[in-house]
Amino acid sequence: MLVNKVSDQIKKSKLISRDLSWLRFNYRVLDQARDTAKNFFDRIKFLAITSSNLDEFFMIRVGSLYNYIDYGKERLDYSGLRELPFRKKLLDYAHRFVNDQYLTFNSELKPLFEQHGFDVLKIEELSEAEQKKADTYFKNTVFPLLTPMVYDTYHGFPLLMNQLLTFGVVTRTTEDAKAQDRVTFVQIPQNLARFFEINRKDKIVFVPIEEIVRWKIKKLFRNVEIVSANLFRITRNGDFTLEESDDIDADFVQEIKAKLRTRKKGRVVRLEVERNPSHYLMKILKERWVIDNANVFTISTLMDLRALWQILNHRQFRDKRPKPHPSVLPISMPMDGVDLFEYLKDHDVLLHHPYNSMEPVVNLLERAAEDPSVLGIKQTIYRLADQSRVTAALLKAAENGKHVSVLFEVKARFDEERNLREGDRLEKAGCFVIYGISKYKTHTKMLMIIRKEGEKVTRYVHIGSGNYNEQTARMYTDISLLTTNELYAHDVSEFFNVITGHSRPDEYKILLTSPNSMRTQLIELIRWEARNAKKGLKSGIVIKINSLEDRETIEELYKASKAGVTIKLIVRGICCLRPGREDLSDNISVKSIVGEHLEHARIYYFHNNGDPKVYGGSADIMVRSFDRRIEALFLMVNEDIKQEAINILYYNLLDNQNSYIMREDGTYYKKKPTANEDIVDVHRLFFSKNCREPQEVELV
Known part of the structure; x- marks a missing residue:
């Protein structure tokens, strides 16, 4: 009887439990280990990843639940359940996952060793x-x-x-x-x-x-x-x-x-x-x-x-795993070996990792460290590679007498000790190092190089969704922008003044930032689409993120759906929104892409009656992203760059090899191409130049 009551409560809720949604995500990772079409060693890799994922889930999410239980605090899950009934539901589901995980190991993989x-x-x-x-x-x-x-x-x-x-x-x-x-x-x-x-x-x-x-x-x-x-x-x-403190x-x-x-x-x-x-x-x-x-x-x-x-990782099996596809040149930088300091004066460059290498960013930083014309470097760092070339370049820049200021986020989960250690090295070399901002976690990814060129100073800006980590840049899909456009230079300079000093900018021109205003600005963009739909104008929203959990934003998406806005969401992991519920989210679809690369890029598209507004950056639609983190999304003002981002969304929507479609009840099924459909695998397709060329495509 109690089981039925719990199930009914979960079904009635307009929202899906964050934690149950995460476990369903790990099932999609487990599905990669079960896929007999994949390389055998890759299947083992995905099984190992499910184990690492589950460890973190218990440490953080189940740990968080016990913070409420142990200290007698009330907690109402999005599913509508209180702490103890939810604990039972969550751990029951975790037991089922572990059983399926070991069934995969014992029955499907071990016999093939x-x-x-x-x-x-x-x-x-x-x-x-x-x-x-x-x-x-x-x-x-x-x-x-x-x-x-x-x-x-x-x-x-x-x-x-x-x-x-x-x-x-x-x-x-x-x-x-x-x-x-x-x-x-x-x-x-x-x-x-x-x-x-x-x-x-x-x-x-x-x-x-x-x-x-x-x-x-x-x-x-x-x-x-x-x-x-x-x-x-x-x-x-x-x-x-971390407790907030005014001390x-x-x-x-x-x-x-x-x-x-x-x-x-x-x-x-x-x-x-x-x-x-x-x-x-x-x-x-x-x-x-x-x-x-x-x-x-x-x-x-x-x-x-x-x-x-x-x-x-055994040397005997290194050659038995598929070799990474060689990276291709960015569409916006079609020539190899260009002088980026010169090229960026007249061009913006959009990088789409891992299809485009991170080398242009690292090379620019290494050149800046040695270039006598460079006056200073400012950077936010969240996660770094082992033996990081980024750290080495910053150390070299400081040794060469340049002003170097770095914000090391020491609350980057499980990388805290490494960031403290690397920050200490930079401090000893003479860099100005800030170890995060006590109230907030700095998650945004920004770099600015200040270079004197004749009588003027040019600011070279890099901003994106991925970490300054050369290793993960070969596995994670991310986007980033290299530019000298003064709109970006102005906002990024202001942003650094805020996080390194005591400044409150009146208004950013092209950045949406948190914790101050990102939620309200995104909600206003959603409402604008709803108003257009009510007027009979063209409207539509396409969003690609890692997680969707913020209740206020979800409610606005529901309202926009009721107003007639077509909303297509590509959410890799946690999704607390219910798609396709009658009279609530009829016009909303959700898909998750899980496969060879870890989807990490965040792109927000708003149709705006034919004059799209497209943003990229570091933020997901989560309470922590809006209220407890320093994040930034940047508006794409260059028309070619904007169209490249739209193309990325377009092919992600077409993918039928790595995609899982979310049902109204929160479960997922693997998308398969029909007899009349071409095979579309975004994790391979983006290594082809043709699909990346700016072209007019319809998203909604």
């Missing part, structure tokens, strides 16, 4: 000679790193680290018949390779490190009886919200460092454990962490599928 040149085996499946190698590895490398941590009346419960494989070993002293069982925890250090590798003539054998430890566990427990030894893994709450003397960097330390002690929100664990062990763990069966996930085989990355 051997024919692809490798296998994952247990100790008993090794030859005697191979077991000797494993034994030597244990003695020399593993054993010295293991530290048994006993828990009994004399020893407190040890701090078990987040997401590390752990054995819970129940022991009994054989001499004392009255002695009670005791539990000892043995964590496998994270700096050990997940697999011990053995080369055979016909294949590579990967032996899970936990199986070697299990095999030799008695070495840690001499003269005691081992009653049971069970492998488990915990996930802790990693969600923390201008507060050391914000130290606050971040303190928050990072709390992640190690966050409450446990998930316990993964192998089959048939000790009841005694489970009773202790559940009581200690205040969890129940809903938080416990039984794993039937390899625990933590992120381990598959070691196989994927």
Whole structure:
């Protein structure tokens, strides 16, 4: 009865739960691992990604839910459910996902390992000679790193680290018949390779490190009886919200460092454990962490599928994965090797990554670092590559006496420590470094190079949707603009003054910014389309984003749909809007594109009665984007650049190889071309010049 009531409540809601929508997104990623048409190693990659995704989901989203439950705060989900009913619904759905995830691994992928040149085996499946190698590895490398941590009346419960494989070993002293069982925890250090590798003539054998430890566990427990030894893994709450403070003397960097330390002690929100664990062990763990069966996930085989990355990155298999398609020249910069300082004086350049390389941006920054005419560089940084050329260029610029100011966002989730470290390097080199703005997360991506050219100063601007990360730029689809147009230069200069100083610009000319006005300006653009529709004028909205969650904006989209506006949404991940509901969203369609590249570009199109307004930038339609982040969307004023962006939307709408169509109930189905349709795969098509040429196309 309660189940039916919960289901009815979810169906009645005008909005879809953000968290349930996210789990459906991870199902679309899992679908890539199930796709037999894909390269086998790519299928393994997608399965590993689902595991990483789920870890973050539990740390952040489930962690956030427990912040309400643990502290007695009320929370009403978009589905209409309160905290505890929603917790049950969410964890039930997560259990179903994990079952399907491991069904894919065990039934669809693992049986194919051997024919692809490798296998994952247990100790008993090794030859005697191979077991000797494993034994030597244990003695020399593993054993010295293991530290048994006993828990009994004399020893407190040890701090078990987040997401590390752990054995819970129940022991009994054989001499004392009255002695009670005791539990000892043995964590496998994270700096050990997940697999011990053995080369055979016909294949590579990967032996899970936990199986070697299990095999030799008695070495840690001499003269005691081992009653049971069970492998488990915990996930802790990693969600923390920085408190807003008006104390201008507060050391914000130290606050971040303190928050990072709390992640190690966050409450446990998930316990993964192998089959048939000790009841005694489970009773202790559940009581200690205040969890129940809903938080416990039984794993039937390899625990933590992120381990598959070691196989994927093995030198033996590097050539077995599809090679990345070579990048092509941007439409707006058809010549290779141009002098960008000269070219940008007369041309704007739109880059569409990864189809266009990020090299023009990095090269421009590296040239600026050495160019004696460059006076200064200003940049926002959210995520960087390992051994970043961007950081190297900024360091070189500072060494060469240029003014360099950088805003490092130290609240970039899971990159906080790296950004603190890189910011410290730049500070020591003489750069002016700001570690974020305490109230807000700076998510916008901007670069400005100030160059003296004769009697005047030219400002070279780069603004886009992607991070300054050379590695992810080869995998993520993003857009960015290079320009010297004074409209952009003026607004970006003002924007830097706001985030690095104490300035409030009267009005931006081509930027929509948050947290001040982005939501209201986007809503006004939506309302303008609704007014046009009511007047019988042409109208339409096409938006491509990562996530759609802001309630106020969704309500305006519903109103525009009722007014007769055709609305086409391309939302990769979370979508809380219900498309196609009668008398609410009849004119709204939603699709998600998930495939070879991670869709990351944000493009907003408003028909405007035949004079389209098109914006690109860093912001999704989310509460956090509008209220808790510093974001920017830029208007495309160059007609050719605008048409390029429209073409990108057009082919994304046509895609029938990577697209999933959202139903009214929040579920998705894979789009397939009909007998009369051409195959359209945007992840391949955009490497072709023809589809990228500016041309007149109809979006709505």
